Structure formats: structure tokens, C-alpha cells
Amino acid sequence: MAAEQYFESVQPKLPEFHGYALENTTRLGCGYDFRLTTSNENDFLAIEVKGLREQTGSISLTPREHEAAAGMRDRFYLFVVKNFQKSPNHEIFLNPLEGAVHFTRKERTIVQVSWLARV
Numbered sequence: 001m002a003a004e005q006y007f008e009s010v011q012p013k014l015p016e017f018h019g020y021a022l023e024n025t026t027r028l029g030c031g032y033d034f035r036l037t038t039s040n041e042n043d044f045l046a047i048e049v050k051g052l053r054e055q056t057g058s059i060s061l062t063p064r065e066h067e068a069a070a071g072m073r074d075r076f077y078l079f080v081v082k083n084f085q086k087s088p089n090h091e092i093f094l095n096p097l098e099g100a101v102h103f104t105r106k107e108r109t110i111v112q113v114s115w116l117a118r119v
Contacts, residue, residue, distance in 0.1 A: 003051030003081040004033055006088055011036075016077070016092060020045065031068025032076065046072050051081045061103060069097050 004026060011017050011034075020036035032046035046068060050059040059080060061069065069076045078096035082089055093101050 002084060003049045006051075006081045006090070007034065007047065007049045007079055010090065014092075016094075017045070017047075029064065031062075031064040044075070046076045047079050048076070049079045049081065051084060053084050055083045057082075060106075066097070066103070069095075073098065 004024070008022065008024070011020075011022055017036055020038060023035040023037065024033070025035050026033045030046075032048045034047040034049070036045040036047060037043075048061070048065055048069070052059070059078075069078070073095050076095060078093040078101065080091045080093070082091065093099055097103065
């Protein structure tokens with residue numbers, strides 16, 4: 001949540017997003033955290049925010065986030081907030097699946113245990 005709050009505080013000052021209205025979509029499950037719109041609401045940018053405690057580290061995308069990034073391409077931004085420990089700064093990636101960020105697909109099987117009772 002701190003990374004999203006950081007984005008909300010700096011978004012109006014960023015040239016990439018100048019003139020856009022901000023809508024928080026974190027609770028909608030749409031594959032990104034913010035929708036930035038102009039007067040034409042059908043033409044919007046999607047922003048996925050990730051945070052790192054240090055200056056470098058690993059980030060991951062959920063299947064829904066990856067799907068949104070793949071579908072929206074040049075309208076999808078990955079906004080990475082770095083160095084929360086000391087002095088936050090950020091890096092912005094347009095179309096992150098085709099750019100400087102290299103994601104590797106990881107699969108894992110999860111064993112879930114539950115107890116059932118008939119009453």
C-alpha cells in the first residue's frame with residue numbers, strides 16, 4: 001500500500017502522466033492498480049505499482065497483471081518504487097513485457113490442507 005500511496009503523491013508531477021485524472025483500481029482485480037483517464041474515458045493508461053525495500057530486488061506479476069500488460073502493451077506502465085528503507089525513488093517502464101524488464105515464467109504447485117467434519 002505504501003508504494004501505491006507514493007505513486008498517488010508523485011503522479012501529478014510526472015510528465016508521462018501529465019493531464020490525466022487518477023482512479024484507484026487496486027480493489028477491482030482488473031490487473032493494474034490505477035487507471036489514468038483524459039476527457040475521453042475510453043482512452044486510458046493502466047499503471048501497475050510494485051515496491052522494493054532496497055534499491056534493487058525482485059518483483060512478480062500475477063497472471064491477471066501479466067495478461068493486462070500483454071493486452072494493453074503501449075498503454076500499460078509498470079511503476080517500481082525503490083529504496084523504501086532510506087529514500088524512495090521510482091522507475092517507470094512502458095510496455096514492460098517488451099522492454100527492459102525480463103520476466104521469467106515460474107510455476108509452483110501448492111498443497112492445501114483442510115479438515116472436514118460432518119455435523
